[in-house]
Amino acid sequence: MSKCRIMGLFSDFEEAFCAISDIKEGKLSGVSIDDVTLKSPIEHPEIEEVLGERSAPVPYFTLAGAIFGITFGFTFLSSAQANFLVQPQGGKPVVPLPSNIVLTYEMMILFAVLFTVTSLMVCGRFMTKRSSLYSEKVCIDQIGVIVEMDEADLESTKELFKKHKVLEIREEVKQ
Amino acid sequence: MHINEKDIDENIKWAEINKDVLKSMENPRPAYWVAIGLCLAMLSVAVVAEIYQYQTGMGVTNLNNPHMWDLYIATFIFWIGMSHSGTLLSAILHIIHADWRKPIYRFAEAMTTFSLMTAGLFPMIHLGRVWNMYWVIPYVTDRGIWPNFRSPLVWDAFAITTYLTSSALFLFIGMIPDLAICRDNAKGWRKKLYTVLSMGWRGDDRQWRNFRKTYMLMACFLIPLAVSVHSIVSSDFAMSIMPGWHVTSFPPYFVAGALYSGCAAIITLFILLRYFFYFEKYMTIAIMEKICKLTFAIAMVWTYLNLIEFASIWYGHDMVSKELLISKFTGPYSFWFWLMLFCGSVVPFMLAFKKYRCHMPTMFVVSLVLNLGMWLERWMIVTPTLSLSYHPFQWDVMWPSVVQWGIVFGSFGWFGLLFLTFVKIFPSVSMYEVKEMVYHRKREAGSAASEEGSAAPVKNEEGNKATPSGSGTPGLEGA
Secondary structure (H helix, E strand, O other): OOEEEEEEEEOOHHHHHHHHHHHHOOOOOOOOHHHEEEEOOOOOOOHHHHHOOOOOOHHHHHHHHHHHHHHHHHHHHHHHHHHOOOOOOOOOOOOOHHHHHHHHHHHHHHHHHHHHHHHHHHHOOOOOOOOOOOOHHHHOOOEEEEEEEEHHHHHHHHHHHHHOOOOEEEEOOOO | OOOOOOOOOOOOOHHHHHHHHHHHOOOOOHHHHHHHHHHHHHHHHHHHHHHHHHHHOHHHHOOEOOEOOOHHHHHHHHHHHHHHHHHHHHHHHHHOOOHHHOOOHHHHHHHHHHHHHHHHHHHHHHHOOHHHHHHHOOOOOOOOOOOOOOOHHHHHHHHHHHHHHHHHHHHHHHHHHHHHHHHHHOOHHHHHHHHHHHOOOOOEHHHHHHHHHHHHHHHHHHHHHHHHHHHHHHHHHHOOOOOOOOOOOHHHHHHHHHHHHHHHHHHHHHHHHHHHOOOOOOOOHHHHHHHHHHHHHHHHHHHHHHHHHHHHHHHHOOHHHHHHHHHHHHOOOHHHHHHHHHHHHHHHHHHHOHHHHOOHHHHHHHHHHHHHHHHHHHHHHHHHHHHOOOOHHHOOOOOOOHHHHHHHHHHHHHHHHHHHHHHHHOOOOOHHHHHHHHHHHHHHHHHHHHHOOOOOOOEOOOOOEOOOOOOOOOOOOOO
């Protein structure tokens, strides 16, 4: 059976959360909480209690960036110093640890930040085409609940939304 | 005088927040254009001075042995310092969940970025041969020549580049949800710009979840970064053996000074934006009071660090350093030194009085005086030391030339122009964070009312019945 997606726009978090709770409790057969996406103008502080724990692997990228920054920073500096044969060292070490620690520290932060931002783009699925279910109202003051389901469950989902005072229901336009 | 004690009126509708902030990008007061004109005039002074210096040579600046550093380096430190409060305070306040930062952090972070961009010009101008500036960057050459990585000046280049990149990204990432709002409401070139910059923001839970973690992680990295940047800048001085510079307390002294000047600049820009864009609802007197108290506390830390620096030199009894200290109080630069102490340590006591803290014109003048004091501090770090070094043949009093003054003066125009252009194109108040602030404040108010055991509905300012705690989404009544 073909899948379809609809979005219900609610006036507040409470109504939207009630609708999601009903889905969570299995009041819609064939639809699970994993099929639900919430769109909102702000991030609700208790969103995880409603939608459950969902992954956000950004910190792993940050850690990878920091480790890369330390490794690359120190390797780059020390290899540059080791190859810099023009300047006489005057008895000082070719690879001086104290000054390299300062620069390695800066490189650690720089790459940690760059990796973090990159991971946001990847994990948050930025720069992808917005679906026809996007509503400008979710950037103003309305809460959108998107449900992906079999076409057979469409009417029952609409009924559930209406029970929770949905303001508007939009169906995805198949391109 | 009526003073609203709340940081923000929690009954503001979410749609109204969007409307007010978007309107600010279209219709500022005429004073905004006057400020733009003023900045352009100031910048043109610097451009003329720089062209003259470029054509004639560095001699026109009066820079010569022993005064190889003067206003350019002092002003460089000043702008680096000013950059600190924006991102650093925004990051600290974000981590500790101080939500009063939300209406003001955007412009403070922009201030950081533009201060750094202004600061970055000064080493180039100071170098004279601007076309050789790239020598400081470590790049592979067939001659195998690298910068001296042991030099704090190269550390500066690394640290400032890292700070500028990270701060600009922090500013940009924090702006993405607002850019999506702008995208949805704009037309013409603005629509194209915001569409590209908002990068397909949809406001779904996946994006919010990753966005929040990213923002928090960046804040955690930016705090040590900001501290390291100004510590490294202080190393330009403290790692030398010059009297007055070889001081152990210089890194915290520089960081405190940086925070101090940054806070003072935030006050100045707060008052200007509040007036230019009719932001009285968001940049409230209650928030102003908090910034003023913070500035006062930092001013006292800075004053204390000054005093312990004097005490260390006095009781350390190094004769050259002591002579320099006496010269600062009584010598040729004493007027400016005393003025620095007055502006930096005495004037901030006005911030201790609510009467002044709540009076915008007074605070505007005070913030400018505080920043004058902080600029003088940098000048008094650089120049007196060079005028009274170890050897008598190095003793020389030097006053900067008109060219130096012109470029320093114009740098304020450059900064102002960048900043004012930014606030006209991008939302200077974070719409989504102000919505969060309103939401949380209203929930807290609702919880407090229910804890008091009142079963009666809470009444809002208009006397209408509002929803009790836990029901409905605060801020959405007008939806």
